Amino acid sequence: MAGAGTGENSAYPSFSSRIAFIIVTAGSAVGLGNVWGFPYVAGQNGGGGFVLIYLLALALVAAPAFMAELMLGRMGKASPPTALGRLQAKVGSKLHWPLVGWTGLVGTILVLSFYAVIAGQAMDYMLEAAGGGFAGWSDADVQALDANFKSSMPMMALWSAIFMGLTALIVSFDINTGLEQAGKVMMPLLLLILLGMVIYSGNMGDFGKAVDFLFGFHEMEFTPRLFLEAMGQAFFTLGVGVGGIMTYGSYMGRDVNLPRATFWIVAMDVFVALAAGLAIFPLVFSSGVDAAAGPGLVFLTLPLIFADIPGGAVVAFAFFLLLTFAAVTSSISLLSPTVARLEEAGWSRRRGATVMAALVVGISLLTSYSFAGGKDVFPLAALGLGGMTFFDLIREGVSNFILPLSGLAYALMVGWALSREDVRQALPMADGPLFRAWHMVIRYVAPICITALFVGAVAG
Ligand code: PHE
Numbered sequence: 171m172a173g174a175g176t177g178e179n180s181a182y183p184s185f186s187s188r189i190a191f192i193i194v195t196a197g198s199a200v201g202l203g204n205v206w207g208f209p210y211v212a213g214q215n216g217g218g219g220f221v222l223i224y225l226l227a228l229a230l231v232a233a234p235a236f237m238a239e240l241m242l243g244r245m246g247k248a249s250p251p252t253a254l255g256r257l258q259a260k261v262g263s264k265l266h267w268p269l270v271g272w273t274g275l276v277g278t279i280l281v282l283s284f285y286a287v288i289a290g291q292a293m294d295y296m297l298e299a300a301g302g303g304f305a306g307w308s309d310a311d312v313q314a315l316d317a318n319f320k321s322s323m324p325m326m327a328l329w330s331a332i333f334m335g336l337t338a339l340i341v342s343f344d345i346n347t348g349l350e351q352a353g354k355v356m357m358p359l360l361l362l363i364l365l366g367m368v369i370y371s372g373n374m375g376d377f378g379k380a381v382d383f384l385f386g387f388h389e390m391e392f393t394p395r396l397f398l399e400a401m402g403q404a405f406f407t408l409g410v411g412v413g414g415i416m417t418y419g420s421y422m423g424r425d426v427n428l429p430r431a432t433f434w435i436v437a438m439d440v441f442v443a444l445a446a447g448l449a450i451f452p453l454v455f456s457s458g459v460d461a462a463a464g465p466g467l468v469f470l471t472l473p474l475i476f477a478d479i480p481g482g483a484v485v486a487f488a489f490f491l492l493l494t495f496a497a498v499t500s501s502i503s504l505l506s507p508t509v510a511r512l513e514e515a516g517w518s519r520r521r522g523a524t525v526m527a528a529l530v531v532g533i534s535l536l537t538s539y540s541f542a543g544g545k546d547v548f549p550l551a552a553l554g555l556g557g558m559t560f561f562d563l564i565r566e567g568v569s570n571f572i573l574p575l576s577g578l579a580y581a582l583m584v585g586w587a588l589s590r591e592d593v594r595q596a597l598p599m600a601d602g603p604l605f606r607a608w609h610m611v612i613r614y615v616a617p618i619c620i621t622a623l624f625v626g627a628v629a630g
Contacts (some may be wrong), residue, residue: 185350190350196357199408199409228407237429243415244420255267260592295486296490338527352502357499398570411573537561582617
């Protein structure tokens with residue numbers, strides 16, 4: 171059996187090689203958050219200064235927490251609640267660690283519930299482009315396509331179901347046939363398309379302005395909210411905090427050098443986010459549309475540009491295919507933890523994946539509703555959260571709260587509850603200054619930053 175050579179419990183599945191582990195886990199990290207989310211969040215927050223804080227949040231908080239999550243998975247070798255329960259017993263803690271795992275599982279379902287709708291729109295646009303769409307369209311045509319999609323709940327539900335069907339299909343297989351093959355096929359293609367887009371965009375658009383927008387310094391206000399958004403984005407983009415990474419960590423062989431793998435995965439994730447920005451913003455600036463368009467940036471603003479450029483349909487197809495690949499390689503990691511937990515309860519992977527996918531499609535109706543009839547329905551207005559739809563509440567609730575709080579929990583588990591010796595043993599290849607630096611970060615820097623940001627956001 172693949173991965174059996176890694177020693178340990180050979181009945182437990184394992185990715186077939188180090189590189190397979192890195193590719194599949196990078197697939198989890200690289201997702202809608204990079205290609206759809208990063209450009210619009212950076213655009214809305216004014217570019218440069220936000221990007222800097224985002225990179226700092228990644229380096230100081232999210233990436234160390236990511237490594238902690240992978241490590242907990244490799245040590246616990248089970249679904250997140252079970253793995254954390256084992257580790258709790260091992261260290262003899264009185265706190266209820268599995269609760270963090272269960273919260274994560276709820277988080278995966280919530281993320282998938284809006285992921286499916288956004289990815290569904292990407293697939294719908296891909297189909298449109300495949301039929302020669304976008305090229306030569308008027309602004310009204312583009313607006314109508316977006317408006318029609320977002321006003322039709324049946325349409326959104328149908329696409330969500332197709333996307334979740336595909337996700338469930340991949341997850342149904344054993345991990346080497348399903349998750350691993352999907353990553354190996356889609357990730358290289360994704361990188362190739364992205365590079366092509368950056369080159370195209372650099373030639374056709376205003377590259378200098380895009381670089382200045384993303385990396386230059388601009389007058390801006392550094393509010394506590396901006397910090398929270400940057401941290402939320404950093405957690406989301408790596409996928410830390412819901413147990414997807416922990417589950418992949420459980421499939422990681424002993425032969426993987428964990429810090430080095432973390433470095434490559436984080437580097438790839440940052441690269442894709444910045445490259446997506448460099449593919450999108452040159453076109454945005456050369457055509458004079460608004461960089462701060464918000465969540466509609468890739469579905470409303472970008473297609474306006476595809477309509478006017480040479481080869482628009484081909485570029486549009488490539489772009490939405492890229493977005494779909496990014497979404498699928500992440501959604502399979504989001505479905506994996508619950509399926510792993512159900513397997514422990516004796517379910518087959520196919521049954522677990524099917525039932526969970528169906529549940530996600532049901533909950534995705536909340537997001538569809540927020541785009542359609544419920545555009546102005548703000549369920550928590552009475553709690554001072556006016557102006558936030560179900561979608562806004564789910565997206566921000568997960569990114570800005572569940573993920574960083576779970577990250578905090580992981581940091582405390584690895585930094586404080588597990589002994590330094592346990593941690594050292596889990597990382598046999600790392601015992602130098604870098605290990606000590608990371609251990610300091612996970613003990614002090616990350617927990618303090620997360621707590622400070624929460625206090626700041628609540629007080630602000
Ligand atoms: N990292 C993914 C993205 O950027 C989303 C994700 C969140 C994946 C949580 C796994 C877990 O789109």
